[in-house]
Amino acid sequence: MAPPLPDLFAADVAPELAAVFVVCQRPLTAAAFAEAAPVAARRTQPSWGLAATADRTVDPEVERFGYRRAGTTTVEVESSHLVTPSRPERVAESVQEAVSSTAH
Numbered sequence: 001m002a003p004p005l006p007d008l009f010a011a012d013v014a015p016e017l018a019a020v021f022v023v024c025q026r027p028l029t030a031a032a033f034a035e036a037a038p039v040a041a042r043r044t045q046p047s048w049g050l051a052a053t054a055d056r057t058v059d060p061e062v063e064r065f066g067y068r069r070a071g072t073t074t075v076e077v078e079s080s081h082l083v084t085p086s087r088p089e090r091v092a093e094s095v096q097e098a099v100s101s102t103a104h
Helices: 005-009 015-024 060-070 088-102
Strands: 048-052 073-077
Touching (some): 048 060, 060 073
């Protein structure tokens, strides 16, 4: 039997908030993998990504691979899949670091 959804993608989020995310979660469709982006901004702009090291929805190694392949600056965060509600301070720090490193 599979673990409950909150345990898979929101294990470190307050249970009442995780319950909201569970009912709001839309199923992933095959179209998401077939849509081509007209332009990849990462080719001309610096990019940052958060790798959630305790993610049980997307394997953290897959996240790291994708970021390396894209040339993305990767920030590792001890978090479930829901990094923003789980570690808001770390997310804000990462945004500030990105802004500071690209300020002219």
